[in-house]
Amino acid sequence: MDNNKFSLYRKIRHDRTYRPLGKMSWWRVALGSLLLLSILFFTGIVSRPFAARDEFRTAKALLLFPAWMERYHPEDLAYLEAGILFQNGEYEEALEGFGALEGEAALTMRSRTALRLAGERLEAGDTAGAQEAAAEIDEALLPEAEAEALASLRAALAGA
16 A cells, blocks of 8 residues: 555545546436427527428427517517418518518518518509519519519519
8 A cells, every 4th residue: 555645635636526426317318308408499499490491380389488589589589470470471460570670581581571462462453552562572582482473473563
């Protein structure tokens, strides 16, 4: 046995520094995973990919605590609510909702909503309303899939 007092102090220091915090068991792993998942749902991180894919109802349903989102990220909650209006076909209200928001995603959705609103008004026979809604469209922000719809809308408005 080593009688060197420094080796004893080194051993005590090593044991205090490198001791495990506890045995890792399956219930601790499950509890940690559950807490991490609850934070992701609580803060709305889980619903953001759904909102990016235009699945606004699903994104809103995944918000477990909308009051938290309302307090800390009111613009994200307003974006979701305007998106739900867009999904429901209430384009005038959605256009107002997206118009009150800032950011590229909101501007893109505003242009898409204006395109749908102009098409809806044109089908109803309201050419002036369709032209008014078409004036809100920013062609650079529209996805390529909706560029054809914009071209046909402009052709219909020019012919009317």
